[in-house]
Amino acid sequence: MNTLFLIFMTGLIHLVPAPVKTTLKEGVFTLNNSLKVYVAPQAKKTAADAAVYFFETIGPSMGINAVYTNTQPSGNVLIFDLKDATEVPAEGYFLEVSPTCIIISASNGAGFFYGVQTLLQLLPPYVYEPVYHPDQDDPSLSCAVPCILIEDYPRFSHRGMMMDVSRQFYSVTYVKQYIDWMAKHKLNRFHWHLSDDNGWRLEIKKYPLLTEKGAWRGPGEVLATSYGHPGERYGGFYTQQEIKDIVAYAAKRHIEIIPEIDLPGHGKAATGSYPEILCNTSGEAELSIQGVSHNVWCATREENYKMLEDIIREMVSLFPSKYFHVGGDEVVTSQWSACSLCRDFMHSHNMSEPIELQSYFMGRMQKILKKFGKTMIGWDEVMEGGELDRKDVIIHAWQRVDKIKEATSKGYRVIAQPAAYCYLDMKQTIHERGLMWAAIIDLEKVYSLDPIKTPGLTPEEARLVMGVQGGLWAEMLDKPARIAEYQTYPRLCALAEVAWSPQENRVWEDFNKRLSQTHFERLYYMGINFRIPYPDAAYVNGYICARTDYPWMVIRYTCDGSEPDGRSPLYTGPISTDNPEKYLFASFYGNRIRSIVREVDLPYDRYQRPVTRVTGNVAIHPQTPYTVLEDNDFNTYLRVVKPLEEGQYILYTFESPVTAGRISVLTGLPGVDIDPADYAHVEYSADGLDFVPSGSEWKDGRCVFAPKGPVKAVKLCFDKGNMFLTSYIQDLRIDK
Numbered sequence: 001m002n003t004l005f006l007i008f009m010t011g012l013i014h015l016v017p018a019p020v021k022t023t024l025k026e027g028v029f030t031l032n033n034s035l036k037v038y039v040a041p042q043a044k045k046t047a048a049d050a051a052v053y054f055f056e057t058i059g060p061s062m063g064i065n066a067v068y069t070n071t072q073p074s075g076n077v078l079i080f081d082l083k084d085a086t087e088v089p090a091e092g093y094f095l096e097v098s099p100t101c102i103i104i105s106a107s108n109g110a111g112f113f114y115g116v117q118t119l120l121q122l123l124p125p126y127v128y129e130p131v132y133h134p135d136q137d138d139p140s141l142s143c144a145v146p147c148i149l150i151e152d153y154p155r156f157s158h159r160g161m162m163m164d165v166s167r168q169f170y171s172v173t174y175v176k177q178y179i180d181w182m183a184k185h186k187l188n189r190f191h192w193h194l195s196d197d198n199g200w201r202l203e204i205k206k207y208p209l210l211t212e213k214g215a216w217r218g219p220g221e222v223l224a225t226s227y228g229h230p231g232e233r234y235g236g237f238y239t240q241q242e243i244k245d246i247v248a249y250a251a252k253r254h255i256e257i258i259p260e261i262d263l264p265g266h267g268k269a270a271t272g273s274y275p276e277i278l279c280n281t282s283g284e285a286e287l288s289i290q291g292v293s294h295n296v297w298c299a300t301r302e303e304n305y306k307m308l309e310d311i312i313r314e315m316v317s318l319f320p321s322k323y324f325h326v327g328g329d330e331v332v333t334s335q336w337s338a339c340s341l342c343r344d345f346m347h348s349h350n351m352s353e354p355i356e357l358q359s360y361f362m363g364r365m366q367k368i369l370k371k372f373g374k375t376m377i378g379w380d381e382v383m384e385g386g387e388l389d390r391k392d393v394i395i396h397a398w399q400r401v402d403k404i405k406e407a408t409s410k411g412y413r414v415i416a417q418p419a420a421y422c423y424l425d426m427k428q429t430i431h432e433r434g435l436m437w438a439a440i441i442d443l444e445k446v447y448s449l450d451p452i453k454t455p456g457l458t459p460e461e462a463r464l465v466m467g468v469q470g471g472l473w474a475e476m477l478d479k480p481a482r483i484a485e486y487q488t489y490p491r492l493c494a495l496a497e498v499a500w501s502p503q504e505n506r507v508w509e510d511f512n513k514r515l516s517q518t519h520f521e522r523l524y525y526m527g528i529n530f531r532i533p534y535p536d537a538a539y540v541n542g543y544i545c546a547r548t549d550y551p552w553m554v555i556r557y558t559c560d561g562s563e564p565d566g567r568s569p570l571y572t573g574p575i576s577t578d579n580p581e582k583y584l585f586a587s588f589y590g591n592r593i594r595s596i597v598r599e600v601d602l603p604y605d606r607y608q609r610p611v612t613r614v615t616g617n618v619a620i621h622p623q624t625p626y627t628v629l630e631d632n633d634f635n636t637y638l639r640v641v642k643p644l645e646e647g648q649y650i651l652y653t654f655e656s657p658v659t660a661g662r663i664s665v666l667t668g669l670p671g672v673d674i675d676p677a678d679y680a681h682v683e684y685s686a687d688g689l690d691f692v693p694s695g696s697e698w699k700d701g702r703c704v705f706a707p708k709g710p711v712k713a714v715k716l717c718f719d720k721g722n723m724f725l726t727s728y729i730q731d732l733r734i735d736k
């Protein structure tokens with residue numbers, strides 16, 4: 001045995017998620033186009049799809065096609081062999097590579113599929129790119145697969161990812177792509193958030209208005225513009241045929257699709273399309289946490305249950321999963337207290353709190369679902385207001401980690417999706433796009449989750465934890481292009497390992513090495529627009545120094561105001577300059593993957609902070625008076641609580657005129673960049689009386705302009721077309 005060789009090879013085997021047990025052996029199997037495939041007779045049914053998938057993947061990149069043989073050849077063969085479930089657990093596999101053959105053994109189709117996924121990770125990363133990769137040095141197109149024995153099976157049976165297609169709509173092609181990438185990471189559940197306040201996304205034949213009206217938002221639509229796309233009719237939905245197609249595509253990849261329609265709150269797309277669903281109320285309605293009114297199904301209108309049963313009947317014919325998610329989060333129960341029907345019902349049923357109606361509603365849903373043989377899943381709020389049938393309800397613990405304990409201690413099965421670890425719409429660092437109400441969630445934070453390490457969890461309760469899941473909410477995913485992938489990867493890789501690998505095999509440093517040394521390259525060839533860390537650049541003693549923690553990262557920069565791209569100059573060492581403010585930096589992986597663009601950290605304040613008075617005529621939230629815009633604190637903001645109208649303005653007046661190369665007028669929540677003003681323009685004045693246009697256009701909720709001469713006042717003027725209820729205005733940024 002050549003020990004050095006083994007140590008060398010161990011360093012190169014970078015599997016994600018990490019398998020249960022790996023034993024490296026001496027030698028290699030040479031994979032080339034004389035490879036034969038032998039599927040053992042008893043494995044024909046279960047292994048066929050996995051074999052096809054393997055060759056569909058390597059065919060285009062390596063030019064190797066499947067050549068099946070009915071007799072087992074003595075060498076150069078890929079063998080699929082069926083084992084008994086007592087030998088290999090469900091979804092598990094053995095993968096054995098020797099110099100003469102590769103054997104994948106499993107007891108079910110998923111096991112063969114995951115064996116194939118691991119085999120693909122033993123091949124060069126370029127196999128994932130459907131482009132022919134002739135090797136310059138080796139025209140025979142062979143590659144060496146290290147001899148190895150892998151024994152593997154998942155830690156959790158539920159390994160999921162949730163996609164919100166209501167706030168942003170994704171095409172059939174993109175959803176399939178997303179599912180295939182998940183499968184490559186051995187995830188097995190796609191939780192599809194198909195309805196919310198911002199769009200109903202699946203065709204229901206009996207209730208056509210759900211998609212005729214409820215799938216669209218914008219000027220003149222039932223649903224107002226939200227989460228980007230100003231001025232346009234935005235939306236879409238999946239036909240039942242498309243749903244069937246996606247479900248079948250996912251099934252081939254051993255991914256079960258769990259549909260969700262969010263009830264009884266988050267229902268604006270439905271209540272907007274069929275207003276009779278709503279409670280019988282009058283007067284002002286309390287807004288939901290996202291600022292939406294009248295989005296709750298009446299809990300006691302009997303016709304609503306009939307309608308929901310009809311909807312579910314159509315859906316269960318599309319989704320074979322035994323699970324069905326009914327939402328249950330963030331319900332504005334004051335709608336029920338204000339409803340004559342609900343009040344009467346509460347009275348006659350001795351209910352004192354409207355939250356008890358939530359429990360009643362969920363109990364009804366659970367009974368409807370049971371009729372169709374489905375198990376109900378609900379967000380953890382469904383535990384409030386009363387007991388549900390523990391055997392038939394699964395709790396989706398999202399609010400905090402302790403909800404895992406709460407639900408399991410009540411005897412419910414649990415899917416762990418604690419927001420502070422699993423919400424992949426959260427920011428990855430303070431400088432990046434994303435929300436942060438749950439936490440700033442970097443890769444290491446996701447990796448650190450162990451759902452059964454919840455404080456106080458007994459072994460019995462831990463057994464009720466079915467698994468773990470990521471969530472990709474879409475409020476912030478309207479831009480830039482492919483941000484859904486940027487938010488998902490590589491954090492999903494970490495989550496996949498949380499869900500699959502034994503806890504004792506999980507070491508952050510080791511994962512990070514496997515990821516950055518090899519798995520990034522796989523993601524690159526899969527075509528994923530994944531996130532890479534940005535470089536730090538600081539100005540010290542006349543020099544800009546840029547640095548990164550990753551040796552593979554290439555740093556490029558610009559000094560002409562444009563953003564760095566693959567042709568920008570390479571950073572090779574400190575840059576001497578007396579004008580560091582004009583430099584921008586970014587890191588690159590290959591030519592395609594770029595980090596966010598960063599300005600240089602300066603040892604002095606980049607901005608002027610003149611004495612400013614702010615006035616205006618917009619509908620401001622009482623907690624944010626105009627004075628918050630006068631403190632030059634860029635974290636404070638003005639909140640506007642009604643849609644901005646033409647003729648409304650914010651006026652920033654300086655005590656004495658300011659001379660600046662550049663002034664930025666910004667809207668949207670600072671650091672989060674949500675809820676900007678979509679339509680506006682900026683004027684400025686030298687004397688505070690006569691105003692001239694800024695000369696720069698309003699784009700993405702901001703205007704950056706270069707004034708000609710000293711400025712006494714800046715006026716942010718709102719134009720026609722702003723529709724969103726809430727918007728935010730920020731302090732001016734005045735360059736030195």
Ligand SMILES: [Zn+2]
Nearest residue numbers: 279298339342
């Ligand atoms: Zn009601």
